[in-house]
Amino acid sequence: MFQGEYGTAVEKSMEILVALGDIYGAERMVEIESAQISGVSYKTIGDAGLEYLEDLAGVGARVTVPSTLNPAGVDLERWKELGFSSEFSYKQLRIVEAYKKIGVITTCTCTPYLSSNLPILGSHIAWSESSAVCYANSVIGARTNREGGPGALSAAICGRTSLYGYHLESGRKASVVVEVKTSLKGVDYGALGYLVGCEVGGGVPFFQLESNPNSNDLKSLGAALASSGAVALYHIQDVTPEYHLAMRGLEVGDVELMTVETSDIERIRRKLSSSPNKPDLVCLGCPHASLDEVARVASFLEGKKLKNQLWICTSILVKAAADRMGYTAVIEKAGGHVVCDTCMVVAPIEELGYEVIGVDSAKAANYVPSMCGLDVVFDDWENLLVIK
Ligand code: F3S
Numbered sequence: 422m423f424q425g426e427y428g429t430a431v432e433k434s435m436e437i438l439v440a441l442g443d444i445y446g447a448e449r450m451v452e453i454e455s456a457q458i459s460g461v462s463y464k465t466i467g468d469a470g471l472e473y474l475e476d477l478a479g480v481g482a483r484v485t486v487p488s489t490l491n492p493a494g495v496d497l498e499r500w501k502e503l504g505f506s507s508e509f510s511y512k513q514l515r516i517v518e519a520y521k522k523i524g525v526i527t528t529c530t531c532t533p534y535l536s537s538n539l540p541i542l543g544s545h546i547a548w549s550e551s552s553a554v555c556y557a558n559s560v561i562g563a564r565t566n567r568e569g570g571p572g573a574l575s576a577a578i579c580g581r582t583s584l585y586g587y588h589l590e591s592g593r594k595a596s597v598v599v600e601v602k603t604s605l606k607g608v609d610y611g612a613l614g615y616l617v618g619c620e621v622g623g624g625v626p627f628f629q630l631e632s633n634p635n636s637n638d639l640k641s642l643g644a645a646l647a648s649s650g651a652v653a654l655y656h657i658q659d660v661t662p663e664y665h666l667a668m669r670g671l672e673v674g675d676v677e678l679m680t681v682e683t684s685d686i687e688r689i690r691r692k693l694s695s696s697p698n699k700p701d702l703v704c705l706g707c708p709h710a711s712l713d714e715v716a717r718v719a720s721f722l723e724g725k726k727l728k729n730q731l732w733i734c735t736s737i738l739v740k741a742a743a744d745r746m747g748y749t750a751v752i753e754k755a756g757g758h759v760v761c762d763t764c765m766v767v768a769p770i771e772e773l774g775y776e777v778i779g780v781d782s783a784k785a786a787n788y789v790p791s792m793c794g795l796d797v798v799f800d801d802w803e804n805l806l807v808i809k
Contacts, residue, residue, distance in 0.1 A: 422579055430482030434575035441572055442583030451584040454540055454563075455487045456577035457533050457548035458525060460570025462494035462767035463513045471516050477574075478522035484577040488525045489538040491550045491570075492709070492734075493517055494769060497529065497762045503732075504773050525577065529762035530736035532640065532709040534561065537738065542662055545588055547576030551653070552708045552784060555643030558654040560636065562662040564588045567653045587653055595627035595656055595667040598676055603683040604631050607801040610638040611783030612689040613681060614645025614652075620679060623651040627667050627676070629658050640708045645783035693786040696796035699729065700779030703805045704765035706734030707782035712742050715759060719748035721803065722755035728807040729779070731757030734764045766792050779805035 422435040438450065460466050493513050496503055500510040517527050528536050531550045540546050540563035548554050549568040557563045566586045568576065576582040586592045599617055603609075617626050626646070634642065634657070646652035656664040668676070705718065710733050718733055733752065735743070740761050743749045749759045765778060765785055771793040779798045780786050786799035798805060 447583035447585040459491040459549040474519035485580040549573035551647035552644035596624035618650030693799035703779035707785040727756040
């Protein structure tokens with residue numbers, strides 16, 4: 422591959438993988454089971470990214486393992502209805518088309534594990550969306566570094582990645598024990614992730630929790646850890662699959678201790694809101710909503726009318742199930758939208774005339790002000806929705 426025997430696209434991709442391996446001291450490559458590729462929204466990759474991808478597709482680049490895409494900048498089918506400009510949307514569609522030519526499955530979601538890209542315990546993968554990396558490493562027990570978009574695409578084309586970091590047993594040990602002395606629910610998990618991410622940076626937190634998180638809580642926790650810090654893996658005692666390996670072989674002093682009290686969670690909940698006003702647009706689904714999250718919102722909205730706008734961001738696969746179950750119809754009747762393929766951070770929502778965005782995700786609360794220049798209110802979704 423490196424010597425060009427398999428064509429230009431493979432050669433260039435392998436050059437990237439070898440360079441990464443050299444930087445991080447990898448001894449060899451490892452075959453991967455799947456890839457998840459970021460660098461999709463026209464808002465983040467622009468014309469340079471679009472041209473790069475069209476060139477790559479033009480020289481015959483093809484992925485060799487199941488690979489899925491991160492969210493794009495618009496709902497690929499309903500962009501007009503949601504108010505996105507034609508200029509932005511057409512370029513976005515070209516980006517997704519180029520990925521499709523390369524063989525990437527264009528489900529455009531940051532929760533690929535809910536939509537057909539589900540690795541198994543111990544499998545090596547090359548994923549790049551930071552919240553999905555955190556979920557895959559921590560909740561599933563698969564193994565991936567936080568790949569950049571080009572690294573994940575190169576790995577998808579070559580079917581391999583460099584063996585270092587979280588692919589190795591030694592890279593998966595805890596660095597901080599986090600004793601959480603309060604019971605958590607709803608957005609508290611995101612607040613905890615934000616707080617701990619700020620403290621541990623790229624470390625590996627080992628949580629001792631009083632409460633029992635479900636899989637939605639775990640995706641919120643990981644997304645927040647990965648956005649305020651650079652966490653790619655966490656363990657939770659008695660919950661995540663590798664917690665019993667996280668401390669093995671460590672000496673006293675290898676691991677720091679952090680405690681979290683109720684007041685810490687309350688402080689972060691307040692800190693993550695930048696406006697005292699009610700949101701004019703509520704955006705749920707960061708990371709992309711699961712079917713049961715959509716179902717709960719639909720059940721809450723049954724027979725009601727919304728005063729503020731509502732988007733629930735998810736994948737087309739989850740939306741298809743929500744359509745069949747009648748959840749989408751209930752949400753639309755109340756005045757909301759189930760939005761596919763995109764999210765409040767990578768879509769150009771700053772161009773749609775909204776001023777205050779309501780989110781129940783600490784990751785979104787962290788990014789919306791900087792990426793979109795808008796105010797946010799961070800709270801449980803029931804408190805964000807205003808009923809007529
Ligand atoms: Fe996903 Fe967008 Fe949040 S990519 S994790 S919904 S910022």
